[in-house]
């Protein structure tokens with residue numbers, strides 16, 4: 001999830017909230033994000049002032065205008081030109097700073113209305129511009145745009161710092177925070193005051209001038225490195241590819257993969273050939289099906305070496321610099337390490353508690369990998385392959401074991417998984433659980449012809465709820481993975497504003513008229529991102545900076561991961577998992593086999609993910625020791641006992657979550673943390689009347705999906721579940737014996 005700093009800088013409203021998913025295909029925060037997290041302000045400081053342009057940008061710049069059209073206005077995607085971004089950002093930053101100055105210099109004594117609420121209402125223009133800038137950054141990132149980005153990112157960092165370092169403003173926030181008036185405010189207002197105050201403090205508002213200056217220098221330097229890091233990964237993904245000229249190179253590949261490889265070649269002006277591109281959605285299926293071990297190794301090396309190939313686009317030195325700067329910043333702010341600073345306001349609160357959970361799951365997961373490898377090796381031996389399982393063999397032999405052990409062939413499942421039917425399935429689930437109705441609309445502009453739009457209404461009352469944009473296909477200039485983005489947050493303190501959200505993915509577009517068939521994992525990802533969208537759409541709060549998905553990092557993946565569970569409900573499968581040729585629903589026998597195999601390969605999935613999460617945390621706990629990422633990764637994995645048959649899901653030189661911005665740094669553990677909640681929460685449904693139990697669904701909406709960040713997430717969870725979450729459900733979901741770990745009950749929310 002990419003979170004941008006918000007308008008007031010301070011509150012951190014993530015204007016652009018993108019959520020990636022780790023469990024399912026790969027997430028990855030937006031390549032070029034300013035940084036802060038959902039509930040953090042960027043830490044920043046102020047140095048070079050953002051200059052007010054001498055001549056104000058012409059009003060003809062369409063990005064500066066209010067959004068017009070239906071649904072309370074929609075983004076003017078038909079009017080966006082790359083050359084307008086810089087003047088629009090500069091003009092709107094200047095406007096925002098002027099608003100901040102007015103609030104800071106208000107002659108009236110500070111109170112909630114003239115300080116905190118006023119901040120909520122500041123930076124509206126900047127928020128709109130920044131939203132569109134974020135969309136271009138992640139989905140329309142061509143050379144012209146990336147030049148804008150390289151120039152603007154450090155300026156944006158300085159801008160955020162200028163707000164959080166505004167001393168008069170901070171004094172007013174502090175006065176409201178300490179005022180007796182606070183106790184007369186609503187709980188949401190009180191939380192907003194607390195968030196503002198702690199975010200400012202955490203961003204350096206209390207530092208002396210010299211430290212503030214240094215902090216801002218650090219933030220700007222980091223912003224430059226984050227952009228470069230993302231651009232390097234994007235470079236390697238777009239330039240690396242395997243090109244095949246002979247059909248024999250395709251041995252083992254299913255027809256759908258051959259077709260998409262042929263399409264990828266045609267679009268690169270190599271008709272008649274086949275191209276495997278350097279992205280997860282292309283490489284992972286190749287590794288799963290290719291009978292050509294030599295080519296699997298090539299594909300694997302190409303993919304795991306992204307950002308790590310030496311030369312101009314290598315990320316290793318950038319990582320060392322980012323870690324050094326983060327350590328220095330944490331020290332300046334009074335924290336032992338970057339990880340301590342990042343986790344302070346999270347649900348986990350401390351790196352130690354996050355580590356404790358990761359370590360508890362790590363050991364049984366590694367043990368499971370050894371079992372999986374044993375099964376694969378036996379099968380390879382039986383086939384007379386005369387090989388030892390290597391990382392480029394894992395997916396291939398896992399697939400064979402899956403077939404042998406569970407009689408389950410993913411290719412047998414895929415014909416039932418039509419993207420568009422499953423999308424209808426998600427809508428149906430949203431109708432059941434959230435009482436939403438989705439209607440396609442064509443009365444709003446889109447930024448790319450493949451993007452489609454739906455209006456969301458309440459099924460019973462017809463009330464307008466929001467707008468949902470869907471951008472499903474891979475294309476050049478769009479970052480890999482899947483994510484959600486909030487174009488506009490729900491709020492009502494200054495008029496009733498409904499939300500606009502989007503889901504973004506990288507499915508390979510089919511031939512015209514042909515249905516797009518996706519894998520089981522992709523289907524889960526689809527539901528995952530839709531879970532983020534529903535989190536946004538369900539929002540029912542007063543203030544925008546605590547709206548929808550603007551919650552703490554280790555909580556935000558909970559609603560999305562929870563929704564993944566509904567893909568495999570019999571209702572969805574029978575109604576929407578229909579064979580693309582016959583229209584027949586997926587046979588129950590096949591569903592039973594899918595269910596039986598549900599914990600299959602959990603060793604691989606968990607270790608692949610957790611090794612990345614552990615490296616992320618350990619790198620950010622290392623303090624100011626200079627880090628050579630290559631050496632650190634190798635030595636730490638050896639200490640952890642990383643099985644040699646697999647590799648981190650995101651090796652450090654391509655770890656966009658962690659190095660393309662601050663928001664997921666020391667935060668990749670969040671997916672596991674959220675999954676503890678997810679597994680435990682789904683139990684509330686199964687213990688009651690099943691996945692569509694209306695009473696449980698109502699409690700879920702009331703305490704989790706609609707409250708945004710207006711309450712402490714641990715309290716919201718308790719209100720939903722009647723108790724704190726327990727880790728056992730997670731261990732069971734993944735098929736690990738909970739006897740193997742020493743995780744205490746209720747560890748998740750104890751302070």
Ligand SMILES: [Zn+2]
Pocket residue numbers: 019020021022027528529532557560
């Ligand atoms: Zn997610």
